[in-house]
Amino acid sequence: MGEDSLISIPKQDDLQLEVSKIWEDVIEWGKAKNPTLPTNLNEWTSDNFLSLKETLKEFLPHIRYFNFSNTDVVEKIYPYQQLLEH
Template identity: 70%
Template sequence: MSDISMHLWWLEKLENSFIFDLLIKSNELELDELTSCKIKNFKIIQDFCNDIISKHPNTIFESENFLSLPEDVLISIIIRDNLKLEEGKVWERVIQWGKAKNLTLTTNLTEWTSDNFLTLKGL
């Protein structure tokens, strides 16, 4: 069994939430070697994680770390065509993410003005 196959076998045995938390912590600690998609062998791991995200998006969208996702990571998730999650749930969480990033936004969406949505868009 190759090293990559062994690692993928090991990853498949882990809970999806653990893998997600591991990637979040790796990003926070700037461990590029664990999160980089530029390294050829990590492309296999990236594809594996993308498959988990597509099939089990609640692992991310319901995670306590969701609000700390970097913008580029969130965008890469929500643009996926094969995400198995209702669009309304995705947008609800994206708005919560945006409010967490900009505390000046009111929590009551019915009170939002067009400026509030522009602020959210500009994050």
């Protein structure tokens, strides 16, 4: 899927997908664009997170973070917190 097509997904107001699924797919897309990233997230450096953040910079502002459940925040967003602005 191309970047323009992918970025249009989180922008849609009538989206039928769960926001956590969109997040997972965007993260996986970003990882695929950066094949040198370690597969084990525990081995990631700050530079690894910066690389992924740069790849996803057009997507991250369109994710509806307020729609995540508390569990999803802990399980899916927290491990990637370095991608987000405070």
